[in-house]
Amino acid sequence: MDRSMRCLLLAGALTSILIVLLIGLFILLQGWPALRQVGLGPLLMGRVWRPQKGQFGLLPMIVGSMLVVLGATILGVPLAVACAVFLAEVAPMPVRNVVRPAVELLAGIPSVVYGLFGLVVLVPLVRHIPVPGNSGFGLAAASAVLAVMILPTITNVAENAILAVPQDYREGSLALGATHWQTIVGVTLPAAHSGLVAAIVLGVGRALGETMAMIMVIGNSVILPRPLNGNPLTLALSQARTLTGNIAVEISYATGLHESALFATGLVLFVLIMIVNAGAHALMRGGQHERSG
């Protein structure tokens, strides 16, 4: 009985590996024709995506994804970290008991509801900005929606990281005469720095992977995002398309090389996320060297 249960459980564990392998294999196999026929260079740097004419340039989507995630990071990360600090260090218990569940609730809301809110409220709001060519759909609305979506993820993990800093650190700093705020900035946050980086990376990863909400508000134009007039800030009003949106919108009808190109898009997305993760690991390790020296 014992042996059979052990074998059964091993089989279960192996199924997990099997799934990972299958996913990797399938996507690689399906994407390979595009990689070979179109070539990695033209795929990544090509500026035109017109599958019907056989043009498969992913650059507009890569830039679109990166810009919208950048926008979400700029809008969301400071707020999220500030909120984490607020919850961990400043908020009194009754306030904490209100804000914390609120953040957890935000984390669970389905992305399609965020997309709906963006479509019905944010897009018309952005449309009011009087720049010719502003349709409301675009990077601004999408970044705003994305920022709200990644906020709870970052806040949760960051808060845990800050709470994990040993109390001795804080007490030592205060004993030396620093104010609470000085302690937070000079002692607690640096000590929690690897957890903070992990939180931000998690948020960025989630942002890169978001699909449905993006399709609903970003405009899905296959153009390289560009400022709408002379003012470079109007880049935020440009329509765009994300790598994820590219896949979701076209997969159900793509055939042949086009279908393969979409799998290649998936690979690019995956690699992008791995780069972000690796960069974060490097940052964290760098921080550790600094401290142990």
Place this chain on the structure above:
Amino acid sequence: MHRLWVFVFLAVAAAVAACSSPAQPIQAPTTSVRGAEGLTGRVTVAGSTTVQPLAEKLAEAFMAEHPRVKIDVQGGGSSVGVKSAGRGMVDVGTVSREIEDSEKQEYPDLKVFRIALDGIAIITNSGVSVDGLSKEQVRDIFAGKITNWRQVGGADRAIVVVAREEGSGTRAAFEEMVMGPDNPITGGAVLQPSNGAVRTAVMGTPDSIGFLSFGYLDQSVKALKVDGVEPTGASAASGRYPIVRPLNMLTRGEPTGTVKSWLDWILGPEGQQLVVKEGYIAVK
């Protein structure tokens, strides 16, 4: 306390499950013109969002006569129709354009049935003052060569172009009939995945322009005259309206059984009557 709420939720869900049933069509007399009583089976349909509302009406009417048949209509775009039918993932694929040679090559078993004709309207937001455009003006606007409404007699406002993504049959037909092979639709157009989404976008975006299947026209958007011709079923049927395309249903191989009965019904007098009633043009 929380456990109680879980049970309440489950109980409500169970009640919903017990009570819900697919839409019950009105009970029409069971003797149909062809006497094909007792038909059963499930037919899956996917493809063009242009054909979708028509297909649903055709399905409902057919299911009213044959209550044990279930016809399931989905959208996705014309290219989904080709691919799904070609690969046998659905019984009937719908497209709002002609089948391309490359598609005939990829799916040699595909059988095409033209069930109706449909016009493509040029729509604008209700706030746009322009009432009509020439076909060349339409082409230049969608190509991004004309960018301001004042260039075509309207207010001094930038034009926002709304279009469909590439898998759309409506877009393909529009490109073939209006744009021509050398004028791609501008990359800066806002792309929507269905006719309905285009209508919603144009309705809500001031100064916008888009193209839409006749079957989706309603009060929420303004339909322009093209070359002086109003976009109506009559003008399309008579051939005066310049942008008309076929609506096709595809099967993999010759249709049999319930699928065949449905297709025959659609191409027969009852089906075609319904086509006209819904604002499309019958195939005679």
Place this chain on the structure above:
Amino acid sequence: MSEVANMAGRLALPERTGAPSNLARRRLVQSIAIGLLWLSGLVVIVALMAVVGYVILQGARVINLEFLLTPPRGGLSGEGGISTTVVTTLYLVVLTIGIATPIGVGTAIYLVEYADERRGQRGIVPLLVDAARFGVETLAGVPSIIFGLFGYALFVSALRFGFSLLSASLAGACLVLPVIIRVSEEALRAVPRSLREGSLALGATQWQTVWGAVLPVALPGIITGVVLSVGRVVGETAVFYVTLGGSHYLPTSLLSGGRTMALHVYYLAMDTRAFDKAMGTGAILVLAIILINAVTNYLSRRLTTRMRG
């Protein structure tokens, strides 16, 4: 403590450098900073209320018993209710969790109870175990659309299941597997060693120990993971968008397609003008998530009191 000395050095406190006290200035900076922190908390609450409040308020107008019990009419009109979508969501949850839980919990049990003893040994099994760990870590970071792509390629196309509950639940199971494994692993590791050792000392076999002593104690934690996954399935759109199809009818078999509530919100928003119904469906979704959150919180509180008790 040298850590703190380093950091205090960076703070350059005047008390150490002998300069006149700048306590008043530092206090001012602190007040401003803390004020900003309160502001951030406020902004987060406002953002939450804006999104959730708007959806629920707008949605509440259309929600009544009829809305819940009539099926959607489909097509352009957006008429009808959401009954079939609710049931489809339930079917999908049951199927997905049914597939993922045995595999996930089994994997976690193996990794915690059986694999550790082989650590450092050579041979194929430890290698596989390391591979499994790495696999789970990677899976957790994969965006959901990739699971959808995989599900479409393998289940819908290659295996010819088509747009169906089967394809969707298999793809969904892959999606939630890492969550279940992770949470179950944590729950199992939280069980004190003494429990296992006591059971073994009494003569039980390893499996008997796991089944009779460890699992019951870890159960609330495992269930928390399952409930979390339920929340994930209910809210997920991208995966099911490409594997379930968009039919508004009730699925009659494993090979039928359908529409979950989340997908219904998407179709309503994009194809029809029935934004009110979309809000209504969205509101039901949000309420469902609130419920699931409450259940998760209750379970994890029970877990921690159990551990202390």
